[in-house]
Amino acid sequence: MKIIIKPYDDSFVAVSFPEGFNTDLLNAVRKIPKRIWNNDEKIWLVPNTQETLDQLKMNVYNTGLFNVNDEIPDEEQTPLLPEDSTRRMLEILKAKNYSQKTCEVYKKWVEAFLLKYNHRNNLGQKEINDFLTELAVKKHVSPSTQNQALASLLFYFRFVKNENPVELASVIHAKKKERIPVVFSRQEVVSVINNLIGSKKLAAELMYGTGMRLNEVLALRILDVNFDMNEIIVRHGKGDKDRHVMLPQKLVPKIKEQIEAVRKIHQKDLEDGWGKVAMPNQLDKKYPTAAKEFKWQWLFPQANRWKNKETGEEGRWHLDESLLQKAVKKAVLESGINKNASCHTFRHSFATHLLENGYDIRTVQELLGHSDIRTTMIYTHVLNKGAGGVISPLDRM
Template sequence: MGLMEEVHEALRRGHYSFRTEQAYTGWIERYLRHHRKVAGAWVSPEALGEAGVEAFLTQLAVERKVAASTQNQALNALVFLYEKVLDQKLGAFEAKRAKKPARLPEVLSRGEVAAVLDAVAEAPADPLVTRMHGLMANLLYGAGMRLTEVTRLRVKDVSLERGRVMVRDGKGAKDRAALLPERCIAAMGEQLAWRNRRHEADLKRGGSVGWVPMPYAQVRKTPAASRSLAWQYVFASPRVTPTPVMRLFMDGSAASGGAPLEDPAMMQAALERLGLADSQDVEVRRHLHENTLQKAVAAAVKRAGIDKKASCHTLRHSFATHLLEDGYDIRTVQELLGHKSVKTTMLYLHLTSGGGRGVLGVVSPLDRGAGRRARRERAAQPRSTVR
């Protein structure tokens, strides 16, 4: 087994997300290429040790001038290589560190949020996709969800009755409950009804249609779940994608973004349970790609005439800031955002806080007044003449 195969295996054994796997393997490959270029020949990472890591990280900061977060990711990847794959503890080293600027996240005012959400909902594009983008943007702000958490939301994780969604395998492989704003419930109900109709139509087309990428552990327990409505993506693509059945299952337990399963024995067992052949293609309805929503929000910011560097993540920043402005304590906001450390949440506002309340009793800032419908509802309310 080659070194990079060992790295892949160690990452999957540790149930790292697919994105982390891609990032770590990319940095390890760049590290090895860098030292091969410097030495003019292959140099084993064992021989490079702390000095090799220090030289590489210094080169990133001094020559390539990468951001502090980028350099930290490279460091984490190399620590993983040495400690988890090569079983070699790294000693102390003094690499030149990239400076992390003391910047607060960009935040939109409530009026600016309203303008962006309205612009997303009125985009001159395919009506079906525009409708989905409108609801997704409302969840970015109204629930404080991350971009991938919204795009990879599954039907089973939405509760209209309880007014919440479950975020599975969020950042740090954690689950959490997030708000489903009252203003989103009707639109979400319509989206789920559309998703049900589309899935029923897919199933009627035959056994090669209606599949969805699944974690292998779930397939092993309940094979039929691979074609069930519960596991389908809420924000599914209008088009199906022909996919080799070998790419249908995900490694590990990551329901939202795991790596494709590559172990032959495990794959064969999964196929047998589903009655599929390994040479077969199936038609998969994947979720809308993150890039499409990013472009929709960027275009909406421009159409709204907002001169800020705003993105999908800016809506999440605005959610946190507006909750704090509304008087919710920092611990509650931390829980809703899914932050591991309260220090991360403190970037939004430095407040003393008590225990968090989670979803219970929290009114989404979306329900407090961002968006066209909320403005209409406030305008329709009778004004008091009492002074």
């Protein structure tokens, strides 16, 4: 199947199908406002605007009759549709083993970039510079957010468009701001945790007791807890890295109790004809029965099974992040703590308290999973007394 899209005059673009067209293609063109059928030349004429061309290409693509790799016999090949570009980018990201969260972030930034410039075909370094500069100057994004957007666009241009933007010196970078992390005192940790109940309390204890991130705790599976080695394996952490953290001995009885509760839930799911969980790295294809094995079940499963209304299939995911975030926020308020605290505050407190206890910063870096020691250095504010250790002259009066 072939389609030719080329200029006709100042007001219209000509669309023709050399090999004929079916009902789906006919409807794709008919959905375009103000289109005209030129019976003499046997071509369709559509308004020569970017919005119309985008809509036309989208309609044609949605017929499912064209492959994004098909060559279009035109004087200049029609660019990929926005959906094609982002879909291809996602395929490349997954092939390079980028995490799901990174894929989603890259997709968001590329879509925002293409939308800003109406999906023009000649986008390049100037538009990248302008887009990034606007983020810093007008939208006042953080340096990390601007760098995230830059990484997304560079990936898109290099691996999807096969271009290599290098002249990015004119970008106005967002000013880096030094922020001291919010940290709980030891008593505040106890107070917040005591205002939580059930599995949410255990999850919070693990965040403070191991330094794991929120998503790392909730993504734990039964097999990740090693009682014999007194450790927990954090798989696919930030940067898709695995690491080991300690297993707090105070939590051993609670974790074993949680595992038994999960066993009962899993047994009930199996009796109902379900019991599968999502497997990492497509292991379900290599080991078809593994998804039903108990060791692969979530340590913190959600209360109810999800259900696919189309297929009737049911399964169970882990506890949703928002539920724990809301519970911790409520617990902080009930504790009377006037700090801008969140689940991540447990991780900050873990690192700070370890340094206060005399552990070296390299050990803390390894436990937190930081690639760069400079990231861990932010917690060294506890190694000196700081403002809190200075006696005010007013107190000496």
